[in-house]
Amino acid sequence: MLNRKLIPLAVTCCLFFLLFGVGSIQFEGFGTPRVFFNLLSDNAFLIIAAVGMTFVILSGGIDLSVGAVIALTGVVCSVLISKYQWHPLLVFPVVLIGGTAFGAIMGAIIHYYKMQPFIVTLAGMFFARGLASVISEESIPIEHEFYNDVSAFGFEILGDAWIGSSTIICLMVLVVAIIAAHYTRFGGRVYAIGGDANSSALMGIPLAATTIHIYAISSFLATLAGIVYSFYTFSGYSLAAVGVELDAIAAVVIGGTLLTGGYGYMFGTLMGVLIMGVVQTYISFDGTLSSWWTKIVIGGLLFCFIALQQVLVRVKPR
Amino acid sequence: MSPTPVLQLKGIHKIFPSVHALKGVNFSLRAGEIHALLGENGAGKSTLIKVMTGVYQRDDGDILLDGQPIFPKNTGDAQALGVSTVYQEVNLLPNLTVAQNIYLGREPRRFGLINWGKVNRDAQTLLKGYDLDIDVTLPLSSYSIAVQQLIAIARGVDMSAKVLILDEPTASLDTDEVQSLFRIMRDLRARGIGIVFVTHFLDQVYAVCDRITVLRSAQFVGEFETATLSRAELIGHMLGKELAALGEHKPQTNSECGDALLDAQGIGRNATLSPTDIQVCKGEVVGLAGLLGSGRTELCRLVFGVDKKHSGSVTFNGKAVNFNSPRDAITAGMGLCPEDRKHDGILGQLSIRENMILARQIKQGWWKFISRKEQEEIANHYVKELSIATSDIEKPIEQLSGGNQQKVILARWLAANPSLLILDEPTRGIDIGAHAEIIRLIRKLCDQGLALVVASSELEELVAFSSKVIVLRDRQKVAELEDGDINPQRIMQAIASN
Numbered sequence: 001m002l003n004r005k006l007i008p009l010a011v012t013c014c015l016f017f018l019l020f021g022v023g024s025i026q027f028e029g030f031g032t033p034r035v036f037f038n039l040l041s042d043n044a045f046l047i048i049a050a051v052g053m054t055f056v057i058l059s060g061g062i063d064l065s066v067g068a069v070i071a072l073t074g075v076v077c078s079v080l081i082s083k084y085q086w087h088p089l090l091v092f093p094v095v096l097i098g099g100t101a102f103g104a105i106m107g108a109i110i111h112y113y114k115m116q117p118f119i120v121t122l123a124g125m126f127f128a129r130g131l132a133s134v135i136s137e138e139s140i141p142i143e144h145e146f147y148n149d150v151s152a153f154g155f156e157i158l159g160d161a162w163i164g165s166s167t168i169i170c171l172m173v174l175v176v177a178i179i180a181a182h183y184t185r186f187g188g189r190v191y192a193i194g195g196d197a198n199s200s201a202l203m204g205i206p207l208a209a210t211t212i213h214i215y216a217i218s219s220f221l222a223t224l225a226g227i228v229y230s231f232y233t234f235s236g237y238s239l240a241a242v243g244v245e246l247d248a249i250a251a252v253v254i255g256g257t258l259l260t261g262g263y264g265y266m267f268g269t270l271m272g273v274l275i276m277g278v279v280q281t282y283i284s285f286d287g288t289l290s291s292w293w294t295k296i297v298i299g300g301l302l303f304c305f306i307a308l309q310q311v312l313v314r315v316k317p318r
Numbered sequence: 319m320s321p322t323p324v325l326q327l328k329g330i331h332k333i334f335p336s337v338h339a340l341k342g343v344n345f346s347l348r349a350g351e352i353h354a355l356l357g358e359n360g361a362g363k364s365t366l367i368k369v370m371t372g373v374y375q376r377d378d379g380d381i382l383l384d385g386q387p388i389f390p391k392n393t394g395d396a397q398a399l400g401v402s403t404v405y406q407e408v409n410l411l412p413n414l415t416v417a418q419n420i421y422l423g424r425e426p427r428r429f430g431l432i433n434w435g436k437v438n439r440d441a442q443t444l445l446k447g448y449d450l451d452i453d454v455t456l457p458l459s460s461y462s463i464a465v466q467q468l469i470a471i472a473r474g475v476d477m478s479a480k481v482l483i484l485d486e487p488t489a490s491l492d493t494d495e496v497q498s499l500f501r502i503m504r505d506l507r508a509r510g511i512g513i514v515f516v517t518h519f520l521d522q523v524y525a526v527c528d529r530i531t532v533l534r535s536a537q538f539v540g541e542f543e544t545a546t547l548s549r550a551e552l553i554g555h556m557l558g559k560e561l562a563a564l565g566e567h568k569p570q571t572n573s574e575c576g577d578a579l580l581d582a583q584g585i586g587r588n589a590t591l592s593p594t595d596i597q598v599c600k601g602e603v604v605g606l607a608g609l610l611g612s613g614r615t616e617l618c619r620l621v622f623g624v625d626k627k628h629s630g631s632v633t634f635n636g637k638a639v640n641f642n643s644p645r646d647a648i649t650a651g652m653g654l655c656p657e658d659r660k661h662d663g664i665l666g667q668l669s670i671r672e673n674m675i676l677a678r679q680i681k682q683g684w685w686k687f688i689s690r691k692e693q694e695e696i697a698n699h700y701v702k703e704l705s706i707a708t709s710d711i712e713k714p715i716e717q718l719s720g721g722n723q724q725k726v727i728l729a730r731w732l733a734a735n736p737s738l739l740i741l742d743e744p745t746r747g748i749d750i751g752a753h754a755e756i757i758r759l760i761r762k763l764c765d766q767g768l769a770l771v772v773a774s775s776e777l778e779e780l781v782a783f784s785s786k787v788i789v790l791r792d793r794q795k796v797a798e799l800e801d802g803d804i805n806p807q808r809i810m811q812a813i814a815s816n
Contacts, residue, residue, distance in 0.1 A: 005457065183431040188414075188422055195411035202373075202409045203473075204394030204423055262413035 008256030012271045019278045027285045033161035039277040044166035045225040047273045050248040051177045052221030054269045057252050059214050060194040060261025061117035065124035066222040067244035069099055072132040073226025078140035078236030088146045096223050103219025107212035132238035139237035151231050166228045178266045194261025250298055254305050324349040324512045325481045330379035332365050339365040343538045345531055347512040352503055354523045355516045356556055357533035358610055358775045363516055367483055371403045372396040402474030406486035408466045412459035417441035419458050420473045448472050448502055464495035483514040488522060500526050518610040532556055549814040557777055579769045580738055585630030590616040593629050594795040598769045605784030606773035607809045613793040614773040615657050618742045622654040623647040648680050653731030657742040663727050666716035671697040673715045673726050677734035700729035721752025740771045757782055777806040
């Protein structure tokens with residue numbers, strides 16, 4: 001029999017190919033490498049953020065600050081580049097370090113003050129969004145040659161499929177994350193804490209360090225997602241990326257990770273984002289449907305997946 | 319057997335804000351022995367284990383491992399030093415595979431990455447040493463508790479354990495599983511590992527243990543060779559005789575008891591209690607004696623409808639009843655003061671008044687709200703009646719001492735005017751003064767015509783007020799003692815007899 005842990009992931013993969021297949025049959029030009037790789041490049045920032053969210057959810061937590069961190073990153077980048085004339089290659093390390101520290105602080109508060117991740121990261125969300133608005137309420141354009149170069153960088157494969165810089169970054173993040181989650185001791189600790197934090201502590205897992213690392217990674221990846229997002233928009237805006245954390249959570253859950261922690265695969269998160277992307281693409285190919293139908297379909301999918309998880313949790317193997 | 323102790327604890331003290339949990343306890347474990355750590359609930363066993371494994375830090379005393387003082391700050395520390403623990407409710411991770419559980423935190427790596435092939439092969443080989451040939455790549459939750467326990471032991475021993483602590487490992491195992499656990503314990507003993515075995519099954523102590531250390535009321539009672547200590551002596555050490563001052567046995571005369579108030583025939587529940595009879599008359603106290611885990615609490619819960627009975631019938635107040643929930647029992651006129659006062663009894667943040675009126679309110683039904691004035695009258699009445707030491711009936715109950723909390727819980731039931739009150743360990747964790755008061759109170763209630771069922775591990779206490787004592791052992795009723803037979807020696811004999 002198929003390993004029970006793999007069932008949600010298998011369902012997700014099947015669903016993706018089903019949706020992609022239906023689209024290909026219905027619309028000319030849907031089932032092409034170009035459309036597939038566009039899914040990746042259009043959703044690269046979401047994939048990066050969702051990968052961070054996967055670590056958090058695997059450990060039984062949640063991170064609501066992701067969207068706000070993306071916006072704050074954009075604003076800080078645009079101010080430093082356009083107003084203070086810093087080179088982007090200097091700006092990126094600065095914001096990445098800042099973002100990582102932000103997550104580490106949230107993780108430390110969650111662990112040492114025994115606070116709910118929901119509340120702490122909600123506070124983090126308001127803080128980051130507020131700070132971004134204080135820095136600038138207006139959208140600030142980014143004008144720098146480096147941005148043009150990065151945005152233009154890429155190559156074509158399989159005919160007319162385009163692999164751009166954001167696709168490359170997101171695939172690299174994904175590969176590193178898969179290795180970290182499944183082939184390092186750190187990954188084992190994340191799953192362990194998600195399974196049972198008390199038992200993990202009794203088995204000698206360092207709870208404090210692991211929790212802080214998890215939230216630091218999530219914020220680091222949210223910051224990286226913010227940088228990638230600025231490659232699309234060429235600007236920083238304090239009200240950008242509202243609700244991206246919820247998209248990321250949805251992707252993680254649709255990708256087969258259990259919201260209560262301890263079960264799931266990094267690869268599933270990629271599939272989760274791709275499913276959301278393929279629904280969107282389908283609706284834009286159709287042309288007559290309102291793009292809000294995407295939300296409705298995602299809502300329905302989420303509901304089904306949570307129901308599936310409940311069934312799998314309840315029906316214990318004998 | 320080598321005489322040098324591998325682990326030695328000397329004069330250990332542990333003081334919590336509200337309780338002095340260990341008062342100068344000694345413990346000495348040799349390499350290659352199985353050493354039982356025994357004591358009733360609240361004797362300090364778990365605290366002592368937590369001190370050994372670094373969950374708690376001692377407030378005074380020394381811990382020597384191989385003659386060197388150690389100061390474990392957490393379980394990870396203790397494990398690194400060679401002290402591993404396996405708990406009753408297996409503290410492994412059900413979501414990870416068997417192999418992951420065994421090697422968590424110390425997985426073999428190649429080029430910095432975990433070598434899963436080696437993890438799985440090593441785990442398979444390791445478990446074969448314990449007669450376990452299972453698929454180690456399946457999640458832990460696919461296996462029974464017994465197998466999980468062996469996996470936990472394998473993990474503990476593999477982490478170069480010199481000392482293995484087994485905290486009630488047999489509580490959820492069946493007879494065969496217990497036997498294979500014992501076989502493995504003997505193997506490990508032969509390999510020179512010192513094993514601390516905590517259990518409340520005395521048969522098991524005599525089956526595998528070399529020596530016994532007994533704790534009672536946070537104090538060290540003694541260290542004994544199993545071979546030279548009789549069962550009766552052991553039970554005497556565990557239960558003690560400190561309460562002799564409470565007075566002679568004073569039977570409540572009940573010769574005119576015609577129809578019993580409560581008559582339960584053959585009530586039992588699979589895996590917790592074999593079918594048991596119990597009759598209680600008006601104005602009578604029936605004591606339930608037995609060691610921890612003997613079925614005392616289980617019997618109380620069955621009568622009160624907390625757990626659903628699988629067999630037997632109950633007549634209460636002359637009517638056949640079948641309680642589906644405690645609420646049915648309350649409405650019918652019963653009350654239960656549970657054993658775990660803190661978790662199951664008090665509502666810590668609510669006031670004395672709010673705690674007291676609960677049962678009465680439930681009995682009346684929620685739509686008939688008890689007026690504030692009436693609530694205050696009830697509270698003031700019982701504070702005076704039971705001499706509860708408090709400045710104010712609006713004080714949160716958690717701020718009272720254990721004895722006064724227990725009186726509030728008693729008042730809660732008395733306010734509901736029950737005809738039968740079940741008290742499960744009413745004097746546990748209560749200081750000696752309040753203890754005597756509670757016992758006086760039990761006698762007084764009984765004189766007023768209330769019927770009581772009291773479960774207790776304090777034999778002297780049972781003797782002081784019971785007109786009948788039911789003795790339980792291994793989840794069975796083994797004796798029912800009447801007037802003349804009620805004395806601590808008879809009860810101990812009944813508990814110990816084989």
